[in-house]
Amino acid sequence: MKNIRRSIYATMSVALTLCAVNRAVAQTATVTLSSQKQYIRGFGGISHASWLGDLTAAERTLAFGNATGQLGFSVLRIPVTDGSPGSADVATAKAAVAAGAIVFASPWNAAKTYTSADFAAYATHLNGFVSYMKGQGVDLYAISVQNEPDYGSQAGWGSWSAAACHDFVLNYGASITTKLMSCESFNYNKSYYDAILNDSAALANVGVFGTHLYGTAVSAYAYPNFVSKGTGKEMWMTEHYTDSTTDANSWPNALGVASEMHNCMVTGQMSAYVFWPIKRSYGPINSGAVTKRGDCMGQWSKFVRPGFYRVDATASPASGLSLSAYKSDTSVVVVVVNTNSSASTLSISISGSSITSFAKYTTSSSKSLASDGTVTASNGTLSTSFDASSVTSLVGSGNTSVGGSPGTGGSPGTGGSPGTGGSRATGGFATMSTGGSPATGGSRATGGSSMSNAGSPATGGSRATGGSVAVSTGGSPPGVGGTRATGGSPSTGGSPVGVGGLDNATGGLAATGGLAAVGGTLAGVGGNNQTGGVLGAGGAGGTGAQGTGGMVGSAGDENSAGTSGTNDNQTSSDSGSCSCRVAGEHTNSRPLALMGLFGMLALLRRRKNSK
Numbered sequence: 001m002k003n004i005r006r007s008i009y010a011t012m013s014v015a016l017t018l019c020a021v022n023r024a025v026a027q028t029a030t031v032t033l034s035s036q037k038q039y040i041r042g043f044g045g046i047s048h049a050s051w052l053g054d055l056t057a058a059e060r061t062l063a064f065g066n067a068t069g070q071l072g073f074s075v076l077r078i079p080v081t082d083g084s085p086g087s088a089d090v091a092t093a094k095a096a097v098a099a100g101a102i103v104f105a106s107p108w109n110a111a112k113t114y115t116s117a118d119f120a121a122y123a124t125h126l127n128g129f130v131s132y133m134k135g136q137g138v139d140l141y142a143i144s145v146q147n148e149p150d151y152g153s154q155a156g157w158g159s160w161s162a163a164a165c166h167d168f169v170l171n172y173g174a175s176i177t178t179k180l181m182s183c184e185s186f187n188y189n190k191s192y193y194d195a196i197l198n199d200s201a202a203l204a205n206v207g208v209f210g211t212h213l214y215g216t217a218v219s220a221y222a223y224p225n226f227v228s229k230g231t232g233k234e235m236w237m238t239e240h241y242t243d244s245t246t247d248a249n250s251w252p253n254a255l256g257v258a259s260e261m262h263n264c265m266v267t268g269q270m271s272a273y274v275f276w277p278i279k280r281s282y283g284p285i286n287s288g289a290v291t292k293r294g295d296c297m298g299q300w301s302k303f304v305r306p307g308f309y310r311v312d313a314t315a316s317p318a319s320g321l322s323l324s325a326y327k328s329d330t331s332v333v334v335v336v337v338n339t340n341s342s343a344s345t346l347s348i349s350i351s352g353s354s355i356t357s358f359a360k361y362t363t364s365s366s367k368s369l370a371s372d373g374t375v376t377a378s379n380g381t382l383s384t385s386f387d388a389s390s391v392t393s394l395v396g397s398g399n400t401s402v403g404g405s406p407g408t409g410g411s412p413g414t415g416g417s418p419g420t421g422g423s424r425a426t427g428g429f430a431t432m433s434t435g436g437s438p439a440t441g442g443s444r445a446t447g448g449s450s451m452s453n454a455g456s457p458a459t460g461g462s463r464a465t466g467g468s469v470a471v472s473t474g475g476s477p478p479g480v481g482g483t484r485a486t487g488g489s490p491s492t493g494g495s496p497v498g499v500g501g502l503d504n505a506t507g508g509l510a511a512t513g514g515l516a517a518v519g520g521t522l523a524g525v526g527g528n529n530q531t532g533g534v535l536g537a538g539g540a541g542g543t544g545a546q547g548t549g550g551m552v553g554s555a556g557d558e559n560s561a562g563t564s565g566t567n568d569n570q571t572s573s574d575s576g577s578c579s580c581r582v583a584g585e586h587t588n589s590r591p592l593a594l595m596g597l598f599g600m601l602a603l604l605r606r607r608k609n610s611k
Contacts, residue, residue: 027318027345031325031334033352033400035312040326041234041271042074043261043301044101045278049088050079052277059285060092063278064099069369071284071294072302073101077238077274080107080143085132093138102141102306105129106184106210106238110146110158116167123172130178142208144181144238145169151186166195166202173205184210184238188220197229210238213260221268236272237264244282248291251365251389258296258337258363258391262322265300266315273300295363299393302369303333303361317346321386325350327400334358334394338386347383348394355396358382364390 045063047055055063066072076096078089093103107126114122126143133140145168149160160168165183173180185192188211196202196209209226226235242256257275264270275297279285284294304326313325313334320340326333332353338344360372364387375384375394386392 027321028347028349029314029317029323031311031313031332031348031350031353033311033327033332033350036327037310037312038265038269038271039234040265040304040306040308040310041236042102042306043273043297043304044073044075044077044096045275045284046077046079046239047089047092047278048079049092050086052279054088055092055095055279055285056288057095058288059279060095060099062285062288062290064096064101066099066302069290070302071290071298072305073278073297074301074306075272075274076101076103078103078105079147080105080126080129082107082109082111085129087136090133090136090138093133094136097138103133103138104142104144104181104208104238105133105140106144106147106181108147110149110152110160112158113152114146114158114160114164114168116164116171119168119172122168123175127175127177130176140178142179142181143176144208144210145183147184147239148186148212149183150189150192162189162191162195165192166199169196169205170199170202173202176205179207180205181208181210181236181238182206184212186212187215188213190223190225193223194225197225203229203233206233209233209235211235213237213240213264218263218267221263221270223268227269234271235269236274237268237270238272238274239276241276241282242293244280246282248280248282248284248286248293251292252339254292254296255337255339255389255391257293258299259322259339261297261300262315262324262335262337265310265324266322269310273297290368292363292368295368296391298369299335299361299363299391303331303393303395304335308333318344320344321346323348329400330397332358332396332398332400335391336386336394337391338388340388342388343385345383345385347381349381350377351380353377353380353396353398353400355398355400358394358396360384360392360394362387362390362392364388 062070063073064071064076073096076093078093096103112118130140130143145165146160149165150162152159160183162183169180169182182196183192193209193211196206209230213221223235226233240260242260243253246253248254261273264273275284277283282293284291284297290298305328308326308328308331311325311327313323315323317323320338321344322337322339323346324335326335332350332355334348334350336346356377358375358377360375362370362372367387367390372392375382377396382394384394
């Protein structure tokens with residue numbers, strides 16, 4: 001009997017070790033180029049000069065240029081003032097347009113609670129801003145009905161009901177002289193969009209739906225009604241930040257924006273991602289330099305250019321790994337976020353691709369949009385390791401047999417990127433000479449009613465439509481090059497794959513050596529960052545009220561949108577235990593079946609001999 005127990009224990013030990021090895025080496029993902037999803041309009045942020053100070057010339061180049069050390073932003077959001085247009089944001093808008101970006105504008109603090117009696121004058125107000133910006137050399141791509149119509153009553157300014165937003169779109173939308181964007185809900189309140197989606201006449205007057213994500217769980221990003229009825233329209237994430245309480249260079253906290261961008265693209269099927277704001281201590285640019293959070297955004301904005309489409313892919317190939325894929329006529333880009341505290345290796349099969357080489361770019365604790373070598377693909381399949389706590393872009397050039405026209409309207413105009421504006425490669429930040437760093441710290445709303453009502457500058461404008469940017473889609477991506485930080489990549493203690501290997505002797509495994517916590521999630525990456533708090537009137541939903549009125553975020557900021565971490569409800573089902581199966585994929589379990597069979601045979605043989 002003692003020998004029987006020993007045999008059982010030995011068999012179980014080998015099986016469990018094999019299970020762990022199987023998890024480490026059999027992680028796979030599939031990209032299906034023929035399964036086309038949403039059109040990608042672009043990535044970017046807002047500049048609000050009257051609140052936060054304008055971008056300097058060097059910072060504009062960092063944001064909208066796409067050379068080495070630059071972010072390649074292709075979308076700029078600016079405010080519409082309540083009164084007469086002003087010029088505070090014009091210079092930045094013109095620089096964005098010159099670099100090939102589009103510009104859209106959002107009416108800021110509603111001056112009153114709007115009703116149908118105000119609609120005619122309001123339409124004239126919006127058209128006046130469009131005309132002003134056109135006169136400044138900026139054709140706005142779109143203008144929204146209202147910024148955060150559902151938050152005004154709590155923040156101390158006016159508001160719009162969902163019904164009022166619908167009625168304005170229905171009765172006056174056709175009179176607006178550029179593409180009209182819906183009201184932009186504070187927390188993706190879908191009642192503001194359902195009213196339009198469910199009315200074909202109103203829907204015809206809207207080109208873009210825009211939303212913010214404050215207090216919104218990742219599971220609420222999905223919007224079946226929009227997918228069903230919004231054909232030909234685009235959903236944009238037009239404002240959010242992942243954490244305003246820590247510096248944008250804090251790692252791995254900065255990686256949270258990569259998880260959020262993945263979730264917006266995959267779960268939310270959004271066509272644009274716009275960060276609040278471009279220039280801030282927690283933003284993509286601070287004090288004249290690109291931050292680590294900016295680097296994370298650049299893993300999309302530099303390579304997934306306007307005119308790309310997202311394609312179907314295994315979104316969660318393993319615990320702690322998130323994958324999304326995109327294509328143009330001439331390029332395929334795969335973006336992988338690894339929130340694990342150890343490196344992870346993944347095999348990726350790209351169905352329909354003849355591309356044989358992918359350039360690899362990584363942002364991690366020691367790498368900043370760094371050129372990380374090339375990965376060879378054979379018969380459409382490649383395998384590579386992803387650094388611990390990192391986001392990586394794999395960029396391949398070649399015929400993708402795309403076809404099809406972009407979603408709504410034309411893609412943004414052509415236009416080249418501005419000068420290089422200095423490189424961050426060669427160690428350390430490039431410290432662009434700036435006219436002073438932006439107001440750091442603090443919350444988006446300084447005291448009480450979300451910033452002063454003193455009208456933001458009338459700015460904005462985008463290049464007219466038509467033409468496709470197609471920035472560098474035919475070859476390797478625009479200069480990304482070197483790392484900001486000197487020294488090599490972080491010492492991860494070895495890749496979790498190839499864990500000593502099986503030595504084929506029945507004695508078991510050759511030095512499994514520790515699997516570096518494969519699949520273990522990295523605590524604190526994005527996480528549940530205040531998950532919305534309480535939206536009660538005036539109440540503070542986070543850990544600090546914000547003056548009078550109060551915002552719903554931590555330390556006075558407007559919350560950080562629920563989970564910006566690891567895929568919320570998309571994490572794999574085996575994250576807490578070894579099921580010998582990777583979420584969404586069937587791994588090769590035959591070694592386990594064989595070992596189980598051998599174990600049973602050994603047990604029966606011992607029992608027979610003992611008789």
